[in-house]
Amino acid sequence: MPNLPEAWTPAARELLPAMRTWRKSFHEEPELSTQERLTQAKVVRALADLGIPSRTFEGFTGVIGMIAEDRPGPVVALRADMDALPVTEETGLPFHSRFPGRMHACGHDVHLASLLGAAGILSRRPRALGGPVKLLFQPAEEEGNEGGALPLIERGALERPHVAFVVGQHVDPSVPLGRVGWRAGPFMAAADAFRIVVRGRGGHAATPHQGPDAIVIASEVVTGLQALVSRVRNPFDPVVVSVGSIHGGTRHNILPDEVVLEGTVRTMRAETRTMIEAALRRRVRAIAASLGARVRIEYRYGYPSLVNDPAATRTVVDALRVEFGRTNVVETEHGLMGAEDFSRYLERVPGTFLRLGVGKAGHPASLHSSTFAPDERALVIGAATLAAAAVGLQRAAG
Numbered sequence: 001m002p003n004l005p006e007a008w009t010p011a012a013r014e015l016l017p018a019m020r021t022w023r024k025s026f027h028e029e030p031e032l033s034t035q036e037r038l039t040q041a042k043v044v045r046a047l048a049d050l051g052i053p054s055r056t057f058e059g060f061t062g063v064i065g066m067i068a069e070d071r072p073g074p075v076v077a078l079r080a081d082m083d084a085l086p087v088t089e090e091t092g093l094p095f096h097s098r099f100p101g102r103m104h105a106c107g108h109d110v111h112l113a114s115l116l117g118a119a120g121i122l123s124r125r126p127r128a129l130g131g132p133v134k135l136l137f138q139p140a141e142e143e144g145n146e147g148g149a150l151p152l153i154e155r156g157a158l159e160r161p162h163v164a165f166v167v168g169q170h171v172d173p174s175v176p177l178g179r180v181g182w183r184a185g186p187f188m189a190a191a192d193a194f195r196i197v198v199r200g201r202g203g204h205a206a207t208p209h210q211g212p213d214a215i216v217i218a219s220e221v222v223t224g225l226q227a228l229v230s231r232v233r234n235p236f237d238p239v240v241v242s243v244g245s246i247h248g249g250t251r252h253n254i255l256p257d258e259v260v261l262e263g264t265v266r267t268m269r270a271e272t273r274t275m276i277e278a279a280l281r282r283r284v285r286a287i288a289a290s291l292g293a294r295v296r297i298e299y300r301y302g303y304p305s306l307v308n309d310p311a312a313t314r315t316v317v318d319a320l321r322v323e324f325g326r327t328n329v330v331e332t333e334h335g336l337m338g339a340e341d342f343s344r345y346l347e348r349v350p351g352t353f354l355r356l357g358v359g360k361a362g363h364p365a366s367l368h369s370s371t372f373a374p375d376e377r378a379l380v381i382g383a384a385t386l387a388a389a390a391v392g393l394q395r396a397a398g
Contacts, residue, residue: 015383019116114385167316182320212293218246
């Protein structure tokens with residue numbers, strides 16, 4: 001096994017002009033989940049320019065690239081997500097979105113350009129690799145239900161050749177620019193969705209006693225759901241239950257027949273996930289029955305909890321500390337209640353998901369904001385992070 005290069009950051013800095021160009025192109029023409037055909041073509045073209053072969057799929061917008069496929073040793077997969085959000089951009093960037101109502105408001109343009117940058121510097125130093133590196137350009141992370149990771153896995157993303165480790169990253173405005181955040185074990189929540197239909201009896205607002213008032217009962221349900229957090233789960237086990245949508249009624253003096261509630265449940269542990277679902281169904285039915293109403297509950301599982309493999313995470317952290325210095329590789333204080341379908345890969349192979357710092361004092365814009373505009377200097381750190389992580393994992397396994 002050859003020694004690690006002295007540093008990947010200088011090589012990434014040399015590729016910054018190309019990464020800027022890639023990021024600008026992705027940002028100007030954002031595409032929503034499952035619609036990333038133009039983005040796919042750009043990725044394939046960029047990989048071809050780097051001399052890296054790629055594979056695409058009929059009716060699916062993912063791309064898989066491969067570096068040093070014939071090299072013996074463990075395969076490390078590096079992943080970037082491709083899709084944008086239905087957000088109208090207000091960043092004022094000179095390369096703002098040309099597509100009205102669509103924007104890379106979650107930094108996936110930075111992820112794409114960083115992975116292409118890592119691919120460029122790794123392909124230029126194949127002798128530094130201890131095995132092949134697979135590049136996963138994944139659509140539909142923002143879709144939130146099935147997502148794009150699972151279809152990409154079903155199309156052989158983790159096989160042919162078999163992937164030993166997987167690494168991903170996400171820009172994070174809560175981590176200062178120039179730093180990388182990490183955490184071993186449970187890191188991001190499972191995200192599930194519910195839809196509750198409360199059926200009462202419509203009528204005049206002056207005579208609510210003539211039938212169950214669906215609005216009052218729905219209000220009781222909203223309040224009652226919070227007891228799942230405060231009185232059902234262990235207080236040391238994070239859970240979030242939020243109602244994000246309430247629809248019912250047409251006039252101020254008419255009681256509706258029906259009110260529809262929609263919301264989300266976030267949990268970190270699989271056991272808690274199933275327990276909260278059962279408790280939610282039980283509580284909602286009890287509230288409705290106690291007030292003489294009928295209720296229909298739909299509950300849909302989304303992305304599972306993202307759990308970073310402790311050993312793989314420690315190996316990556318050690319490599320990043322060599323690359324950036326100990327103070328620039330920081331353990332986060334806690335996990336995140338947001339969800340990520342990178343969890344699908346980690347259910348199958350060990351690996352880790354990192355937080356790429358883009359936070360700057362005086363720039364409080366958050367993910368999914370219409371003003372979110374990560375500093376392009378993060379591209380150098382992002383590319384060097386992925387390259388160092390891949391080689392570090394191969395070196396440790398070799």
